[in-house]
Amino acid sequence: MVTVRIIPCLDVEDGKVVKGTRFKDVRYAGDPVELARLYDEQGADEIVFLDISATHRTRKIMIDVVEKVSECVFVPLTVGGGLCSVTDIREVLSAGADKAAICSAALTNPNLIMEAAAVFGSQCVVLSIDAKKTGNSWHAFVEGGRKDTGVDALDWALRGEKLGAGEILLNSIDSDGTRSGYDLELTRLVVKRATIPVIASGGAGSLEQVYAAITIGKADAILIASLLHYREYTIADVKSYLRERGVRVR
Amino acid sequence: MTVGVVDYGTGNLRSVQKAFEYLGAECRILGPAEDYAAVERLVLPGVGSFGHAMLSIEASRLYRPLMDWIGSGRPLLGICLGLQLLFESSEESMGVRGLSVFKGTCRRFREKKVPQIGWNNVRARRENRLLQGMAGGEFFYFNHSYFVVPEEEEVVLAETDYGVIYTSIAGKDNISGVQFHPEKSGRAGLETLENWMRSW
Numbered sequence: 284m285v286t287v288r289i290i291p292c293l294d295v296e297d298g299k300v301v302k303g304t305r306f307k308d309v310r311y312a313g314d315p316v317e318l319a320r321l322y323d324e325q326g327a328d329e330i331v332f333l334d335i336s337a338t339h340r341t342r343k344i345m346i347d348v349v350e351k352v353s354e355c356v357f358v359p360l361t362v363g364g365g366l367c368s369v370t371d372i373r374e375v376l377s378a379g380a381d382k383a384a385i386c387s388a389a390l391t392n393p394n395l396i397m398e399a400a401a402v403f404g405s406q407c408v409v410l411s412i413d414a415k416k417t418g419n420s421w422h423a424f425v426e427g428g429r430k431d432t433g434v435d436a437l438d439w440a441l442r443g444e445k446l447g448a449g450e451i452l453l454n455s456i457d458s459d460g461t462r463s464g465y466d467l468e469l470t471r472l473v474v475k476r477a478t479i480p481v482i483a484s485g486g487a488g489s490l491e492q493v494y495a496a497i498t499i500g501k502a503d504a505i506l507i508a509s510l511l512h513y514r515e516y517t518i519a520d521v522k523s524y525l526r527e528r529g530v531r532v533r
Numbered sequence: 534m535t536v537g538v539v540d541y542g543t544g545n546l547r548s549v550q551k552a553f554e555y556l557g558a559e560c561r562i563l564g565p566a567e568d569y570a571a572v573e574r575l576v577l578p579g580v581g582s583f584g585h586a587m588l589s590i591e592a593s594r595l596y597r598p599l600m601d602w603i604g605s606g607r608p609l610l611g612i613c614l615g616l617q618l619l620f621e622s623s624e625e626s627m628g629v630r631g632l633s634v635f636k637g638t639c640r641r642f643r644e645k646k647v648p649q650i651g652w653n654n655v656r657a658r659r660e661n662r663l664l665q666g667m668a669g670g671e672f673f674y675f676n677h678s679y680f681v682v683p684e685e686e687e688v689v690l691a692e693t694d695y696g697v698i699y700t701s702i703a704g705k706d707n708i709s710g711v712q713f714h715p716e717k718s719g720r721a722g723l724e725t726l727e728n729w730m731r732s733w
């Protein structure tokens with residue numbers, strides 16, 4: 284049977300991997316190419332790169348990173364951050380990415396999901412949702428978590444699926460970088476309603492929390508950043524912890 | 534060693550190319566006007582839908598050169614949708630005829646989440662040069678919604694379990710196809726590609 288995927292997430296700013304807390308206060312965490320190679324050796328099932336500055340200039344830097352990584356790392360690579368059009372997506376795919384994560388642009392123009400799925404196939408299109416608890420529900424935010432769109436995150440996930448997204452990358456803004464654990468309630472809600480795979484993201488501070496996102500949140504894949512970047516654990520550590528508890532991992 | 538990758542305008546061919554280059558092969562992306570005689574082996578990749586891919590193959594006048602290649606006995610490897618295209622039809626695009634190298638159709642997963650995205654095992658059903666030297670139990674990366682259902686048992690080389698046991702490697706003579714992405718399956722995937730380059 285298919286395994287739960289453990290995916291390191293590299294937030295890239297100006298060619299460097301950084302990590303913030305609740306999308307702010309970023310600090311340096313390493314070189315993207317070196318980290319990608321390291322995580323590949325440790326058994327990463329996939330690698331996600333997010334261009335957090337997402338400007339024209341940083342896109343070029345990101346393309347260069349993807350070019351280099353895809354020459355020596357042979358696991359799926361997902362790239363996101365500021366992708367606004369089919370042309371942008373084509374550019375990252377041509378550099379060696381396998382999937383494109385689209386976030387803000389899809390909320391402004393939901394047809395982008397449909398167009399991208401038609402051109403590259405659903406398997407290429409990851410709908411990335413930055414969700415934040417607002418009252419009794421979660422809203423989808425844009426502009427790096429600064430702006431509330433008022434759109435219900437759960438509705439948006441289901442709509443994205445209908446439009447042709449192949450996967451949902453669910454980021455909890457409340458948990459991001461806090462190490463207080465994944466938003467299990469949000470994750471479980473989306474997993475329950477969506478029929479496509481859901482990647483839980485934001486908040487991993489311990490191995491127990493990773494386990495909880497799989498067993499309670501029911502996530503199909505887990506995104507991890509801080510826990511790995513600061514060398515607290517390796518991916519092999521994460522996997523052996525999960526394996527001992529009966530979770531199927533590669 | 535020169536490997537050609539068929540470009541019919543839909544797929545992301547870069548990853549396949551980079552994997553072959555890493556293995557020391559020269560890898561050319563082949564559009565319709567390109568010279569198929571200049572390569573020794575051919576990869577048929579594929580993303581998107583069965584119908585769209587077949588239409589693109591026909592629209593870019595690749596049908597003939599592809600069928601000629603298949604008939605010539607030279608080695609061809611279908612990857613993911615490229616494997617599915619070797620069959621006659623697919624539930625995904627009813628009424629569209631595939632390359633029909635193998636008898637059978639493609640069905641959509643009903644048992645679990647669709648698409649299947651992730652790493653899964655491949656169990657050999659019979660002597661299989663693509664998996665040569667592997668201990669068994671290796672994981673490969675899959676990303677697909679449809680799977681092939683061969684009519685002829687002898688083309689089933691390996692199987693995978695995703696709520697349903699389905700054919701993940703099919704092959705006969707010079708034609709092979711894998712449902713997973715060997716170019717994205719780490720060490721085991723690269724070994725599969727090396728085996729393919731060595732064995733035919």
